[in-house]
Every structure is written in C-alpha cells, then in structure tokens.
Amino acid sequence: MYTETQIINNSNDELVINVGPQHPATHGVLHLVITLQGETIKKVEPHLGYIHRSIEKMCESLTYRQFICASSRMDYLSAHINNHACALTVEKGAQIEVPQRAQYIRVIMDELTRIASHELWWGAMAMDLGAFTPFFYAFREREVITEIMEETCGARLTMNYMVPGGVMTDIHPDFQKRVKEFIQLFKSKIDEYDDLVTNNIIFQNRTKGVGHLSKEDAISYGCTGAVARASGVSCDIRKLYPYDIYDKVTFNEILETAGDSFARYMIRMGEMRESIKIIEQLIDNIPEGDYQAKTKAVLKLPKGDFYTRVETARGELGVYIVSEGAATPYRIKFRSPGFSNLSALDQMARGGKIGDLMATMGTLDLVIPDIDR
Amino acid sequence: MTNEAIKEFVFNVVPSATFDESGEFFTIQIDATEWKSLATLLRGVPYNFNYLFCVTCIDWKTHFTTVYHLTSTNHRRAIVVKAKVDRNDPLIETVSDIWKTAEFHEREVFDLFGVRFKNHPDLRRLILTDDFEGYPLRKDFEDAVNMIKL
Numbered sequence: 001m002y003t004e005t006q007i008i009n010n011s012n013d014e015l016v017i018n019v020g021p022q023h024p025a026t027h028g029v030l031h032l033v034i035t036l037q038g039e040t041i042k043k044v045e046p047h048l049g050y051i052h053r054s055i056e057k058m059c060e061s062l063t064y065r066q067f068i069c070a071s072s073r074m075d076y077l078s079a080h081i082n083n084h085a086c087a088l089t090v091e092k093g094a095q096i097e098v099p100q101r102a103q104y105i106r107v108i109m110d111e112l113t114r115i116a117s118h119e120l121w122w123g124a125m126a127m128d129l130g131a132f133t134p135f136f137y138a139f140r141e142r143e144v145i146t147e148i149m150e151e152t153c154g155a156r157l158t159m160n161y162m163v164p165g166g167v168m169t170d171i172h173p174d175f176q177k178r179v180k181e182f183i184q185l186f187k188s189k190i191d192e193y194d195d196l197v198t199n200n201i202i203f204q205n206r207t208k209g210v211g212h213l214s215k216e217d218a219i220s221y222g223c224t225g226a227v228a229r230a231s232g233v234s235c236d237i238r239k240l241y242p243y244d245i246y247d248k249v250t251f252n253e254i255l256e257t258a259g260d261s262f263a264r265y266m267i268r269m270g271e272m273r274e275s276i277k278i279i280e281q282l283i284d285n286i287p288e289g290d291y292q293a294k295t296k297a298v299l300k301l302p303k304g305d306f307y308t309r310v311e312t313a314r315g316e317l318g319v320y321i322v323s324e325g326a327a328t329p330y331r332i333k334f335r336s337p338g339f340s341n342l343s344a345l346d347q348m349a350r351g352g353k354i355g356d357l358m359a360t361m362g363t364l365d366l367v368i369p370d371i372d373r
Numbered sequence: 374m375t376n377e378a379i380k381e382f383v384f385n386v387v388p389s390a391t392f393d394e395s396g397e398f399f400t401i402q403i404d405a406t407e408w409k410s411l412a413t414l415l416r417g418v419p420y421n422f423n424y425l426f427c428v429t430c431i432d433w434k435t436h437f438t439t440v441y442h443l444t445s446t447n448h449r450r451a452i453v454v455k456a457k458v459d460r461n462d463p464l465i466e467t468v469s470d471i472w473k474t475a476e477f478h479e480r481e482v483f484d485l486f487g488v489r490f491k492n493h494p495d496l497r498r499l500i501l502t503d504d505f506e507g508y509p510l511r512k513d514f515e516d517a518v519n520m521i522k523l
Contacts, residue, residue, distance in 0.1 A: 048499055048500050049499070049500035049501060049502070052500045052501070054509055054510075056485075056510060057509055057510055092397075217473070219423050219424050219446060220423070220472055220473040220474065221473050221474050222424065222425060222426055222472070222473075222474030222478075224426075233446065234446075235446075240449065304395070304396055305396050305397070305400075305453075306397065307397060307398065307427075307442065309426075316426065318426065318427050318442070320427060320429060320440075320442075322431055330431075331429075331431050331432070333427065333429040335426065335427040335429075335442075339477065339478075339481075340426075340474050340477070340478075342477075343473070343474060343476065343477040344473075347473075372500060
C-alpha cells in the first residue's frame with residue numbers, strides 16, 4: 001500500500017500521476033501510480049490494501065461452517081461460487097457425499113451468479129467508456145436474478161447459501177417458474193445488448209487492439225477466466241476439472257485469440273449465453289431428494305492439505321486449507337483470480353495511451369475486495 | 374508422465390528431496406536452498422510446468438514452508454513443491470524471472486509472513502502500509518488495536 005499522493009515531473013520528461021484510490025473507474029479503492037511520457041504509459045504500479053481485512057487470518061479462528069460466510073465478502077459478485085468452493089473443500093476433507101438435488105441447485109445458482117456478475121460488468125464497462133444507458137439496461141435484468149436469489153436464499157448479495165453437505169434450505173416453490181421466466185426475458189434482451197454496445201463502431205474502435213496480452217504472458221502471469229481465454233489459453237475449470245455435475249452438462253468453452261480488450265469483452269458476452277444453456281439443461285431436471293447431507297455437528301478435517309479450484313465469474317478461485325485435525329483450519333489461502341489478473345495490467349497497458357487504460361481495466365473486471373482480501 | 378518418472382527426474386538434481394503421494398497432488402519437499410535450481414528444471418523440457426497458480430506460506434512455529442502449486446498447460450498435470458525455510462532468517466530465492474506471476478505473489482508472502490525473496494526485483498510491502506510493524510499471518514502475531522483474531 002502506498003499512501004502519499006504525488007504529481008512529479010522527473011528529469012526524463014516523465015509525469016507521475018495517481019489514478020485512484022477514489023477514481024470511479026476503479027470500482028472500489030484501487031490505487032494506480034502511472035508513469036507517463038506525454039500520453040504514453042511507461043509504467044503502471046498498482047497499490048493495494050485499502051480494504052484489506054485479513055480474511056485469511058480471521059478464518060484461522062472460525063470453524064469449517066463459519067468461515068464460508070467470510071468468502072462471500074471477497075468477490076461479492078460471485079458470492080455463491082466462492083461459497084461453493086469453500087463447501088467443496090470441506091466436503092473433500094471430511095468426505096461428505098453431497099445429494100444430487102443439492103448439486104443441481106448449486107450449479108444453477110452458480111450460473112445465475114455468473115450471469116448477474118457479467119451483467120454488472122457489462123453495464124460498468126460501458127459506463128467506463130462513457131456510455132451511461134447500458135448500466136440501466138444491465139441492472140434491469142440483473143434485478144430479476146437478485147429477486148430470485150432473495151426469494152430462495154434470503155439475501156441479495158452475500159447469500160451464504162452453500163453449506164458443507166449441500167445447500168442451506170430447499171429452493172422456493174416458485175424457483176423453477178421464475179428462473180424459466182428469466183431465461184425467456186434474458187434471451188430477448190441479450191441481442192439488444194449487442195445492438196447497443198457490441199456492434200457500436202465507437203465502442204469497437206476504443207477496444208480493438210487495446211491492452212494486448214499474448215498467450216505466453218497470460219500463462220506466465222497466471223491469468224485465468226475471460227482474461228486468459230481471450231488470449232487463447234484454455235483454462236475453464238468447469239471443463240478441465242469438473243466439480244459437482246458440470247461433467248453432465250454440455251456447454252462450450254468460449255475462446256478468442258486476439259488477446260485485446262474486445263476479445264475479453266466477447267468472451268464474457270459468450271459466457272452469458274453458455275450459462276443460459278447450462279441452466280436450461282438443469283432447471284426441469286432437478287431430482288427429488290435431500291437438499292443437504294446429514295453431517296456431524298462439529299466438522300473436523302483430517303490432518304493434511306486440501307485444495308479446490310472452481311471457475312468464478314472472474315477466473316480460477318483456489319481454496320487451500322491446511323488442517324491439523326482440529327475444528328478450525330490451521331491455515332487458509334484464497335488464491336483469488338483478480339489478484340493474478342491485476343498483475344498483468346502493467347504488461348497490457350505499457351506502451352498504450354492513458355485514455356485506453358480504462359478500456360483495458362474495464363475488461364479485466366476487477367473486484368477490489370477480491371484482490372485485497 | 375508418471376510419479377515415478379518425476380521422482381527420478383527430481384532425484385537426479387536434488388538428492389535430498391522427499392516425496393509425498395498421499396494427498397491430492399504429488400508433492401515434492403525440498404530445502405529452500407534447492408528451490409531455484411529445481412524450479413528452472415521443472416519449467417524446462419520435458420515437463421514444462423509453465424503455470425504457477427498459487428504461491429503461499431505456512432507458519433509451523435518452528436519453520437516456514439513456502440508452497441508452490443504448479444501445473445503444465447500441455448500435460449494438464451499439477452504438482453506441489455514445498456520448500457522449508459528457516460524461521461529465524463527467512464530467505465528463499467525468487468522465481469519471478471521464471472514465472473512472472475510470482476512477483477506479485479512473493480510480495481504478498483513477504484508482506485504477511487516476512488519471508489525475504491533473494492533477487493526479487495521489487496520487494497516492498499504490497500497490501501499493508503510501508504510503516505506497518507510485524508507480519509500478521511505469523512502465528513505469534515498479536516495486534517490488540519485491529520483485532521483480526523476472533
């Protein structure tokens with residue numbers, strides 16, 4: 001973290017300026033110190049930690065049931081998927097068999113979360129580039145998902161719905177009906193998104209060829225999610241290491257090779273359509289049965305290491321638990337997707353213009369609490 | 374790419390390495406001084422572990438263990454390397470020149486555990502303020518003001 005604000009003209013005709021921590025396009029409190037020569041970016045240096053809460057240390061004194069709710073506070077837009085990752089890790093350690101019904105519900109919820117997250121990104125991304133209307137369009141559809149979530153989970157943002165062994169409560173009786181209504185609504189709107197933003201020539205000119213990241217760099221920087229897939233790296237955890245029932249559904253991993261901002265944009269637009277496909281396959285086939293496995297009141301994990309990888313809306317989330325056999329973890333590490341994706345920002349922005357930086361950052365889809373933890 | 378083949382490959386470079394096959398990933402345990410030479414070999418042919426997806430550290434009160442999760446995008450195989458680091462003088466060589474992602478991750482480990490990475494290009498605190506005292510993820514860290522231990 002870096003607390004001094006500076007505007008320095010140094011001897012090489014370079015200007016050092018600050019973007020953030022309170023800049024509207026950083027979507028939270030991210031501080032970038034940028035070295036400029038004229039309008040050309042020479043260096044981007046991210047300074048983190050403005051909302052660091054030391055979640056990893058906190059988790060060391062929470063039990064295996066309690067710590068899951070802390071993970072919703074990291075990447076709050078993929079709260080369900082974070083909870084899912086934690087639940088999977090505990091289930092792996094405690095060898096809990098999850099009922100089929102719970103697995104179906106979890107995957108449907110994950111995909112709804114992914115759509116909701118991408119919707120917000122789409123609106124905010126367009127707003128970063130100066131288009132205000134898409135933000136309202138995106139929130140109009142996102143609201144429907146949030147209401148579905150509220151009805152079933154009781155919360156709109158940090159749901160805490162996944163628990164070790166399944167889900168906390170059964171789905172609301174109206175759940176299937178409302179999800180199907182949403183699918184119909186969304187299908188009619190997504191083409192509108194394309195008309196409004198994707199096919200807009202101004203938008204295309206501002207994003208094509210901007211913020212280029214090569215395939216080698218994407219791998220070396222540990223990028224995941226849409227950022228890596230836009231550079232042609234196949235890295236969808238749902239495909240490579242399927243969890244729950246992802247191996248039973250058919251969907252495509254969207255890949256682009258251009259590696260620029262427009263490619264990253266197209267990946268996320270494609271992913272929303274794929275998520276709809278996954279939900280359609282599952283929504284009418286949720287099996288009857290328990291929504292939660294019977295588990296012991298106090299969960300203890302055997303001595304050892306447990307690592308789970310899941311695909312959140314931003315990329316690969318890794319949950320690493322080191323257990324000493326107690327009721328609380330000895331050490332927890334969250335490998336957050338945003339952290340690694342942000343480290344590649346310098347590589348992407350260097351040599352570009354300052355005006356293009358927002359287009360690059362917008363398509364990285366950064367969520368700052370996810371980076372700071 | 375069997376475990377036996379990797380064992381033999383590693384054993385030729387680091388004779389003192391031990392292996393653990395009980396967990397989810399195949400684990401190689403080494404001493405901190407051997408990490409750099411092993412990392413260079415794992416990144417090269419034939420295994421090509423080109424994707425370092427997690428770097429972290431564990432405080433065992435007597436020593437630190439830095440944990441590196443590696444995978445190969447060609448072979449789709451993951452392994453874990455655990456390096457034992459002295460707790461009184463925590464020093465290990467950086468691998469940021471091999472995997473660029475390590476630069477950020479190592480800074481985080483330095484920030485929260487105080488492990489120093491030799492030859493790291495920019496080893497400063499990443500998350501905490503520059504004048505912060507102590508390393509919060511160490512087991513003996515106590516902070517009465519900002520209570521993070523519940």
